[in-house]
Amino acid sequence: MIQSILKPFGIGVVAGMRSMMAPAVLSHKLSHTMPVSEPHSPVEYAANPTTATVLKVLAVGELIGDKMPGVPNRTDMPGLxxxxxxxxTCGALLNEAEGKLVVQGAVAGGFGAVVGSFLFMRLRLWIDDELGLPDPVVALAEDALTIAAGWLIVDSISIEPVSEAAAS
Incomplete structure (x- = not known):
């Protein structure tokens, strides 16, 4: 029961840190563990290798864009x-992939995104102000943490890998 809340909450926190990283790492994991030739459900579309590639490109674009001056605050609308x-969405897909309650995953993931947005914005500002580290250095550290946390969460998804022969 608690895992059906913690994992989606965690992937939500990742989305709060970098909005495209959560879907990128989740789709990457799904595309390697449940390949589907003809998708019929949202989780099967997320498992599509083309979807995974597009999401990874968008995530890299976000990592680059975050370093640009004048980027809006992550806690302002519409970004939040x-x-x-x-x-x-990622929380719902994660729970669907594990056969757990989709609505529970969606709520936990959305709440995790709000928590992650505010928590890591405040942490980044504190490190910038109190420790005097340059913002680009802090941003790169946050990127690394986001990727690592996202991967740890999606790597714990309990889906048995499907061989490509079985998928076709």
Whole structure:
């Protein structure tokens, strides 16, 4: 029961840190563990290798864009809303992939995105202000943490790998 909340909450926190990283790592994992030739459900579309590639490109674009001056605050609308949508969607997909309650995953993921957005924004500002580290250095450290946390969460998804022969 608790895992059906913690994993989606965690992937939501990742979405709160970098909105596209959560769907990118989740889709990458799904595309390697449940290949589907003809998708019929949302989780099967997320498992599509083309989807995974597009999401990874978007995630890299976000990592680069975050370093640009004048980027809006992650806790301002519409950015926060998009992070909530990303976290909720990823939480729902994660629970669907594990055969757990989709609605529970969506709520936990959306809430995790809000928590992650505010928590890591405040942490980044504190490190910048109190420790005097340059923001680009802190941003790169946050990127690394986001990727690592996302991968740890999706790597714990309990789906048996499907051989390509069985998938076709």
């Amino acid at each position: 809303g998009f992070r909530m949508l990303s976290g909720g």
